Amino acid sequence: MPKRYKIEFFEQKEFICYYPVNFTEEKSPKRIAFGSKIVEAKCNKQPNGRNIISLSTGLAEQLNLPRFVSTITLFESNDRIILGPLVGIFTSGFSQFPIKPIGERSSLFSKLLSTHSSVGVVPFLFGEQHIDWDLQLVNGFFYTEDGWTQMEVPFPNVIYDRLPNRRSEKLMKSKRVKERMEKEFFIPWYNPGFFNKLDVYERLFTDKKAILFLPETAPFTSFHKIERMLSKYGHVYIKPMNGSLGLGVHQIIYDRKSNTYYCRYHDTKNHLLKFSSLESLINNIFAKKDLNRMLVQQGINLLRDERRPIDFRVHANKDEHGLWKISAIAAKVAGIGSPTTHIKTGGEVKTIEEIFIDSDERNKYKTKLENAALDLSESIEKQLDGIIGEIGFDFGIDTKGNVWLFEANSKPGRSIFSHPGLKESDILTRKLTLSYSIFLTEKHMKKYGDLFI
Incomplete structure (x- = not known):
C-alpha cells in the first residue's frame, strides 16, 4: 500500500534521493519518477533513521517537481520509486488574470488544491492550451500559500475531469485531449461526462437493487402519457434530459375536483399558472421548447418542513482504496412557490439534524439515504462507461418513508457547503476527490508497468 511522507529538499546539483527507513523496497531503487518523468539517481535509505524523503535540488529540478510540495505519496515498482500522484485537473474557461486564472471558479479550485498536503498528492489545473505534446509537459496552475502560480510539470499520473458544462465537453479540442491522454499515454481519466437523466434511468432500471429507488420516468411522447401519469400520481415533473441546477423544471398538477391543471416553474421568478386543459398548458408553457428533449417524471408526496417540500443531496466519493464512501448529506427545502429546492429559486440548505430533531428518526432516514446512495453508486459504476469517482444524488423521501x-x-x-454546519463534509469531499487518484495510480501502475511511467 502506498504511504504518505513528508518531503524535503537539500542543495546539491547531483541527482540524489534518500528514501524513508520504513519504505521497504524489493530491489535497491535506481530511478525516481514523477508523473511521466523518470530520472536515474543515487538512491539510499535515510542514514539518520528518519521516515522522510529527501531530494537534491538538482533531482527535483530534473523531475520538474515543485519545491513548495511538503508531503507526497511514495509508490514502489521494480527498481523505481514513484513520487506523486501528480493529478491534472482538466477544465476550460481560463482568464488572463493571474489572481483569478479560472475566473469566478478560481475560489472553488483553490479550495480543492489546498487539500494537497493532507492527502499527499500534487494537484494542478490545466486546459488544452497548456499542453506541450512534444516535450510531454504541462504548464499547469498550482495553488500555494502565496496564491496561484504557473509552472511546467510532466504529464500527470491521473486526470480529473472538471469541464464546466456539456458545451465544453462536446468541443473537439476537449475530446482530442482525453483521447490522446488515455490512448497514447495510458493516463486514467476519471469522472468523464455529464450524465443523461433518461440514459441513467434506463440503465438502472435493469438492476434489481436500483429499481427500488426509481420513480416512473419516460421521454415526452404524447399528452396521453402525461394524462395517465397525472391520473395516477396527481402531479408530475417535466424536465430537460440534460438539464442542471433545476433549470427548465416544470411541475404539472391536476386538481380532480375542479378538473383544472396548474403549472409551477421558475424563470426570473416563481410562477403558478392555471389552465382548463392539459393541451392549453402545454401549448402555452412549452411553445418554444423542444419537447423531444424533455422527460416526464412521477411526482412524489414529499416530507415537508413548514409546509415546504424537502429533498436531500447525498455526496458519494471513492477513497484511496477504491471504495465508495458517503461524504455529505444535506437537506434542501423548496422556496415558497418553487418547483425545485435550488437556492436560486428561493431554496434553503439545512443539515439533517435541523430537519429531524428526534435522533431515532434522524438515524433511520440517514441510514436509508446512505444505503440508497451506496447501492446506486455501485449500480451506476457497473452500468455506465468510464471511471467514476464521485456522484451527487438528489433524493426525495415520501410521506411513507420511501427513498x-x-x-x-x-x-x-x-452550493450545499455554504451552510456552516457542513464545513467538515466540504473538506472531506475535496480530500476524497483527490485521494482517489492514489488508488488509480497504484492500479494502473500495476496494470501497465513500465508503460505507465
Missing part, C-alpha cells in the same frame, strides 16, 4: 432517486450528477455542485 426516491430524482437525479444523479457526475459533477455535483457545491
Whole structure:
C-alpha cells in the first residue's frame, strides 16, 4: 500500500534521493519518477533513521517537481520509486488574470488544491492550451500559500475531469485531449461526462437493487402519457434530459375536483399558472421548447418542513482504496412557490439534524439515504462507461418513508457547503476527490508497468 511522507529538499546539483527507513523496497531503487518523468539517481535509505524523503535540488529540478510540495505519496515498482500522484485537473474557461486564472471558479479550485498536503498528492489545473505534446509537459496552475502560480510539470499520473458544462465537453479540442491522454499515454481519466437523466434511468432500471429507488420516468411522447401519469400520481415533473441546477423544471398538477391543471416553474421568478386543459398548458408553457428533449417524471408526496417540500443531496466519493464512501448529506427545502429546492429559486440548505430533531428518526432516514446512495453508486459504476469517482444524488423521501432517486450528477455542485454546519463534509469531499487518484495510480501502475511511467 502506498504511504504518505513528508518531503524535503537539500542543495546539491547531483541527482540524489534518500528514501524513508520504513519504505521497504524489493530491489535497491535506481530511478525516481514523477508523473511521466523518470530520472536515474543515487538512491539510499535515510542514514539518520528518519521516515522522510529527501531530494537534491538538482533531482527535483530534473523531475520538474515543485519545491513548495511538503508531503507526497511514495509508490514502489521494480527498481523505481514513484513520487506523486501528480493529478491534472482538466477544465476550460481560463482568464488572463493571474489572481483569478479560472475566473469566478478560481475560489472553488483553490479550495480543492489546498487539500494537497493532507492527502499527499500534487494537484494542478490545466486546459488544452497548456499542453506541450512534444516535450510531454504541462504548464499547469498550482495553488500555494502565496496564491496561484504557473509552472511546467510532466504529464500527470491521473486526470480529473472538471469541464464546466456539456458545451465544453462536446468541443473537439476537449475530446482530442482525453483521447490522446488515455490512448497514447495510458493516463486514467476519471469522472468523464455529464450524465443523461433518461440514459441513467434506463440503465438502472435493469438492476434489481436500483429499481427500488426509481420513480416512473419516460421521454415526452404524447399528452396521453402525461394524462395517465397525472391520473395516477396527481402531479408530475417535466424536465430537460440534460438539464442542471433545476433549470427548465416544470411541475404539472391536476386538481380532480375542479378538473383544472396548474403549472409551477421558475424563470426570473416563481410562477403558478392555471389552465382548463392539459393541451392549453402545454401549448402555452412549452411553445418554444423542444419537447423531444424533455422527460416526464412521477411526482412524489414529499416530507415537508413548514409546509415546504424537502429533498436531500447525498455526496458519494471513492477513497484511496477504491471504495465508495458517503461524504455529505444535506437537506434542501423548496422556496415558497418553487418547483425545485435550488437556492436560486428561493431554496434553503439545512443539515439533517435541523430537519429531524428526534435522533431515532434522524438515524433511520440517514441510514436509508446512505444505503440508497451506496447501492446506486455501485449500480451506476457497473452500468455506465468510464471511471467514476464521485456522484451527487438528489433524493426525495415520501410521506411513507420511501427513498426516491430524482437525479444523479457526475459533477455535483457545491452550493450545499455554504451552510456552516457542513464545513467538515466540504473538506472531506475535496480530500476524497483527490485521494482517489492514489488508488488509480497504484492500479494502473500495476496494470501497465513500465508503460505507465
